Amino acid sequence: MAIPDFIENFEELCDLAPVATAPIRHHVFVCTGKSCSARDSAEVRDAFERELTTRGILFGKAAKGKNPKGSVILTECASVGFCAIGAAVMIYPDGVWYAQVRSSDVPEIIEEHLMNGRVVKRLALMKVPAEGEVHQSESTAEWET
Ligand code: FES
Secondary structure (H helix, E strand, O other): OOOOOOOOOHHHHHHHOHHHHOOOOEEEEEEOOHHHHHOOHHHHHHHHHHHHHHOOOEEOOHHHOOEOOOOEEEEEEOOOOOHHHOOOEEEEOOOEEEOOOOHHHHHHHHHHHHHHOOOOOOOEEEEOOOOOOOOOOOOOOOOOO
């Protein structure tokens, strides 16, 4: 069936993109650009997928072991400029950018940030929107999600 250039019917849109009706709370991006890949970002991404799936909160098709009503979207992205300090992980809507993330850090990020709303300060480097200043992660209360 050919999909028209522009779909106006809301129900049809939701049928074609079930994520539109999922209770999404967080969008996690893992950079898989060249430099982050050299820092094993694929393992970071796999760890997110494994841990989120185990917790039953990863949005996706049930046939793939995911939850159609999951609250977390996980996607790969291209370089965001943390190339020398990867792997980069960004979590929205909080706008927190993590640097130097390893697969061993993933359970902590999920438990602290996604489940309990507490930023993992030792890995957090910036928050969007940003004023163009580097935050000292130990000294600011602005990290609240
Ligand atoms: S390759 Fe990941 S931030 Fe540049």
